[in-house]
Structure formats: C-alpha cells, structure tokens
Amino acid sequence: GENVEQHPSTLSVQEGDSAVIKCTYSDSASNYFPWYKQELGKGPQLIIDIRSNVGEKKDQRIAVTLNKTAKHFSLHITETQPEDSAVYFCASMDSNYQLIWGAGTKLIIKP
Amino acid sequence: ETGVTQTPRHLVMGMTNKKSLKCEQHLGHNAMYWYKQSAKKPLELMFVYSLEERVENNSVPSRFSPECPNSSHLFLHLHTLQPEDSALYLCASSRQGQASSGNTIYFGEGSWLTVV
Numbered sequence: 426g427e428n429v430e431q432h433p434s435t436l437s438v439q440e441g442d443s444a445v446i447k448c449t450y451s452d453s454a455s456n457y458f459p460w461y462k463q464e465l466g467k468g469p470q471l472i473i474d475i476r477s478n479v480g481e482k483k484d485q486r487i488a489v490t491l492n493k494t495a496k497h498f499s500l501h502i503t504e505t506q507p508e509d510s511a512v513y514f515c516a517s518m519d520s521n522y523q524l525i526w527g528a529g530t531k532l533i534i535k536p
Numbered sequence: 537e538t539g540v541t542q543t544p545r546h547l548v549m550g551m552t553n554k555k556s557l558k559c560e561q562h563l564g565h566n567a568m569y570w571y572k573q574s575a576k577k578p579l580e581l582m583f584v585y586s587l588e589e590r591v592e593n594n595s596v597p598s599r600f601s602p603e604c605p606n607s608s609h610l611f612l613h614l615h616t617l618q619p620e621d622s623a624l625y626l627c628a629s630s631r632q633g634q635a636s637s638g639n640t641i642y643f644g645e646g647s648w649l650t651v652v
C-alpha cells in the first residue's frame with residue numbers, strides 16, 4: 426500500500442527566511458497531493474494541493490513542487506511570519522481514493 | 537470555524553466506561569470521517585461514511601463503533617478502551633468520499649480522549 430514519509434519532523438527558521446518541507450510517496454499511481462496546516466488546538470486545514478499533471482503550484486508565499494519520477498513533493502514557504510508556526514502535514518492519495526498522511530513537521534518561526 | 541463541530545472537546549474515561557464522541561457538519565457534505573491523531577504519527581483514518589453508508593473501515597478494533605444516522609451527524613461509540621487509545625480524535629467531512637482536487641476535507645477541532 427501507499428506509504429508517505431515526511432521530513433524534517435521539526436524545522437526552526439528565522440522570521441523572514443524560507444522553509445522547505447519534503448515528502449516522499451511509494452505508489453507511482455498516486456495523482457493528488459495536498460498539504461494541511463494544523464495550528465495549536467485546531468484541526469488540520471488545507472493550504473495548497475497539487476495534481477500529478479502539474480509540476481509546481483503557487484499561492485502567494487506558499488508553493489508546492491512535485492517530482493513524479495523521484496516520487497517526492499515539497500512545500501515551500503517564503504518570507505516566513507510568526508503566524509506560519511504550526512504543524513504541517515503532507516498526504517498522498519492511495520488506490521482506494523483515501524489520503525495517506527505524513528507524520529507531520531512542526532515549523533517554528535524564530536523572531 | 538470550519539463548519540465541523542465536535543463534542544466533547546475533552547473526555548477522560550475509565551477502561552470499563554462507555555462513552556460517545558459526537559460530530560456535526562453544517563457544510564452540506566455527503567462524506568464524514570473519523571481520524572485518530574497520536575503525537576508524532578501520521579493521521580490514521582478509522583472510518584469513512586459516504587451518503588450514510590460506511591465505505592472504509594481500516595481494521596479498527598471493535599471497541600470503537602461508528603454510527604452515522606444522517607449525512608450531517610457522526611458518532612464514535614467507545615467501550616472497554618485501553619490506555620493506548622488515548623489520542624486526539626478528529627472528525628472531518630467533504631463533499632464526496634473520495635480524495636481529489638476540489639474535494640477538500642474539513643476537520644473539526646478534535647476530541648481529546650484520555651483513557652485511565
């Protein structure tokens with residue numbers, strides 16, 4: 426079955442710098458890859474997603490890149506701000522059309 | 537406010553107790569989910585209901601029993617739980633029960649469960 430690995434588990438960056446979180450997946454048939462952000466005391470919330478027919482997608486300071494050959498995708502956050510501090514989860518769709526999730530990355534923005 | 541409301545937010549129960557978690561969605565969605573979230577682990581999908589029919593059950597122990605009386609409400613009935621079942625239980629909903637672009641999953645804030 427599908428397996429998703431996410432790195433790093435914790436990432437600390439200076440405010441204003443960029444942050445990159447990486448995920449790898451195992452099922453080459455996967456074609457949908459969302460990223461969710463979970464703030465303290467809240468449930469995860471979709472921030473950006475990408476389909477396999479696209480290599481990159483941007484939304485203001487957030488971008489996601491996909492390398493289908495290598496089976497990995499990454500979340501890029503530029504000009505980080507304190508409100509970016511949260512846990513970020515990647516996911517990949519399995520053969521049953523359900524999401525398989527990474528273990529999460531705790532992003533800490535240092536002032 | 538995501539449109540998915542979970543109660544209670546916190547629950548402490550003994551191993552011999554019977555309790556229930558409740559979820560309600562106000563988004564007009566047709567699919568509802570229960571997830572288990574443990575520290576530093578991936579979200580674990582427990583159950584999926586689509587149009588009130590269970591379509592996914594990921595080998596969850598029978599001490600967890602879901603109920604979906606209509607497309608807006610979802611329950612998780614708990615009995616004879618173990619301490620290792622202590623976790624955050626997240627309810628979610630989406631327009632349809634299959635992951636895809638445009639079918640965003642909306643999560644509630646979760647119910648923190650502690651089994652003593």
